[in-house]
Amino acid sequence: MTKYLQKCSSCKRYGLANPNSKCRYCKGQLVNPRPPKFSLMDKYGKYRLIYFKEEFEKKFN
Numbered sequence: 001m002t003k004y005l006q007k008c009s010s011c012k013r014y015g016l017a018n019p020n021s022k023c024r025y026c027k028g029q030l031v032n033p034r035p036p037k038f039s040l041m042d043k044y045g046k047y048r049l050i051y052f053k054e055e056f057e058k059k060f061n
Protein backbone atom coordinates (compact mmCIF):
# COMPACT_ATOMS: atom_id res chain seq x y z
CA MET A 1 0.00 0.00 0.00
CA THR A 2 2.63 2.51 -1.08
CA LYS A 3 0.03 5.17 -1.76
CA TYR A 4 -0.39 5.64 1.99
CA LEU A 5 3.32 6.24 2.47
CA GLN A 6 4.04 9.71 3.76
CA LYS A 7 7.22 11.57 4.60
CA CYS A 8 7.99 13.25 7.90
CA SER A 9 8.66 16.96 7.51
CA SER A 10 10.90 16.95 10.61
CA CYS A 11 13.21 13.91 10.41
CA LYS A 12 12.60 13.09 6.68
CA ARG A 13 11.81 9.44 7.43
CA TYR A 14 9.00 7.65 5.65
CA GLY A 15 6.04 6.30 7.56
CA LEU A 16 2.57 4.96 6.91
CA ALA A 17 -0.23 7.49 6.90
CA ASN A 18 -2.32 7.42 10.07
CA PRO A 19 -5.33 9.44 11.26
CA ASN A 20 -3.14 11.92 13.14
CA SER A 21 -0.47 12.19 10.39
CA LYS A 22 2.17 12.01 13.11
CA CYS A 23 5.66 10.54 12.65
CA ARG A 24 6.20 7.48 14.83
CA TYR A 25 9.88 8.36 15.36
CA CYS A 26 9.79 12.04 16.30
CA LYS A 27 6.02 12.87 16.39
CA GLY A 28 6.57 15.34 13.56
CA GLN A 29 4.06 16.15 10.84
CA LEU A 30 3.72 13.60 8.02
CA VAL A 31 3.25 15.07 4.56
CA ASN A 32 2.54 13.61 1.12
CA PRO A 33 5.91 13.37 -0.71
CA ARG A 34 4.33 13.89 -4.15
CA PRO A 35 2.75 17.21 -5.07
CA PRO A 36 -0.91 16.78 -6.12
CA LYS A 37 -0.30 18.40 -9.52
CA PHE A 38 1.31 15.15 -10.74
CA SER A 39 -1.79 13.04 -10.09
CA LEU A 40 -3.47 11.15 -12.95
CA MET A 41 -6.86 12.54 -11.99
CA ASP A 42 -5.76 16.03 -13.00
CA LYS A 43 -4.76 14.79 -16.47
CA TYR A 44 -8.12 13.12 -17.03
CA GLY A 45 -9.91 16.16 -15.67
CA LYS A 46 -8.20 18.28 -18.32
CA TYR A 47 -9.32 15.98 -21.15
CA ARG A 48 -12.84 15.96 -19.73
CA LEU A 49 -12.87 19.73 -19.78
CA ILE A 50 -11.84 19.80 -23.46
CA TYR A 51 -14.57 17.26 -24.28
CA PHE A 52 -17.27 19.30 -22.57
CA LYS A 53 -16.10 22.45 -24.29
CA GLU A 54 -16.47 20.75 -27.69
CA GLU A 55 -19.93 19.47 -26.81
CA PHE A 56 -20.91 22.94 -25.67
CA GLU A 57 -19.75 24.52 -28.93
CA LYS A 58 -21.66 21.91 -31.02
CA LYS A 59 -24.89 22.75 -29.24
CA PHE A 60 -24.62 26.51 -29.50
CA ASN A 61 -23.16 26.95 -32.99
Ligand SMILES: [Zn+2]
Nearest residue numbers: 008011023026
Ligand atom coordinates in the same frame (compact mmCIF):
# COMPACT_ATOMS: atom_id res chain seq x y z
ZN1 LIG B 1 9.84 12.26 12.10
